[in-house]
Amino acid sequence: MSIYLDHAATTPMRESALQALVAAHARVGNPASIHGPGQAARAVLEEARERVAATVGADPIEVIFTSGGTESINLALKGLYWQRNAGVRRPVLLVPDGEHHATIDTVEWLVSHEGAITVPIPLDEHGSISVSALNDALAEHGDAVAAVTAIWANNEVGTIQPVEEISRVCAAAGVPLHLDAVAAYGHADIDLRALRTASNARGNAGPVAISISAHKIGGPIGIGALVLSRQGAVEPLLHGGGQQRQVRSGTQDVPAAVAFAAAAGESERERASEHARLERLRDHLIDGVLTAIPNARLSGLTGEGRLDNNVHIAFPGAQGDSLLFLLDMAGVAVSTGSACQAGIPEPSHVLLAMGRDEAAARSVLRFTLGHTTTAADVDACLGALPAAYASAARAGLSNRAV
Secondary structure (H helix, E strand, O other): OOEEOEOOOOOOOOHHHHHHHHHHHOOOOOOOOOOHHHHHHHHHHHHHHHHHHHOOOOOHHHEEEEOOHHHHHHHHHHHHHHHHOOOOOOOEEEEEOOOOHHHHHHHHHHHHHHOOEEEEEOEOOOOOEOHHHHHHHHHHHHHHEEEEEEEOEOOOOOEEOOHHHHHHHHHHHOOEEEEEOOOOOOOOOOOHHHHHHHOOOOOOOEEEEEEEEHHHOOOOOOOEEEEEOOOOOOOOOOOOOOOEOOOEOOOOOHHHHHHHHHHHHHHHHOHHHHHHHHHHHHHHHHHHHHHHOOOOEEOOOOHHHEOOOEEEEEOOOOOHHHHHHHHHHOOEEOEOOOOEEOOEEOOOHHHHHOOOOHHHHOOEEEEEOOOOOOHHHHHHHHHHHHHHHHHHHHHOOOOOOO
16 A cells, blocks of 8 residues: 655645535536526536635735646746836746746746846745845836745745745835645645735735745645735736636636536644644654654744645655655655756755755655555655665766766
8 A cells, every 4th residue: 555745746635625526516507508507517617716816805806716837937037027017018027936837837938938037036045035036126127026936935945034024025125925735735824915004015015926836735736826916917818708807717626626626625723723633743763763763854944834635755875766766665755846957867956056065956755745654654664765765865866977
């Protein structure tokens, strides 16, 4: 039986979400139709929107359903860039190092196709975004800044970012902020309304957009949301119907939205108790790894500064991919957390941004826990890890001289 410790990639679907999805698929009706079945579908859809909105401190109209986190991030960044460059040139995007590739690749597209200019914001050795560097960049580039983006909690090393401070400096500069909360959703207190109030945000400035995804909290794959403030303004990616505030066109997936809402509601109801449970399991796993392999090194912050489900460890002298395959053979599913292109393993860009060397950035594993994780799962992982590390360390790194 496989031990699944890769919940940050996707987490098993909750039974409540699965039942809601099946039941909703049995109904017929396009929510844009004006006849009875269509309006019945519309009512179910809007109830789902209300339930998701309640979990992120937003009004229902602020929840724009998308196909997932990647689309939400694309819609936010491209939409904000285009809107802010309508009639005036604002080419600068402020982007912290170590962001998710959905952000990195979107920004690179804007650079190559729209002439955007990116200004990187550095991370410290724990993966925290430098608020002072962000403030300096906002002051330096002034009205040329189209938008700022930042990850709420780093999806690789688990560091929770100083979101309130980031929001405050963006609001003071009059610049819109997008927050990638895909990894944080279900694990952190996400409240758009409170965040805008705390940062003195006005209009299309400060925190205006938050990206989330259903399959990270036990909902179905293929649906997420861009939570866009009433005051936020973006140019749409899709055209043809304007079903959601003229921001996202297309027939809305009612069954997926209903299942998303079921997972979101259950996740939010149990978040406090689950937070405490996952923290205990997380810390047990960290302690067990560092005891069994004393030269291993934890990445990111500890305690409340870290996602409750994230353990990111560098194993000196061992290839992360080798460890992954060896653990997989032992029945434990984990992740390297690093990007691979064309089948070639690459060092973790997050660890490089944190000042680690390439050898360390190639030697990492990410263990992520979730609603199905048990203490027995963690103990099984700890039991399999020493032998896997011994074998991987004998093999060494892929860039060694041969």
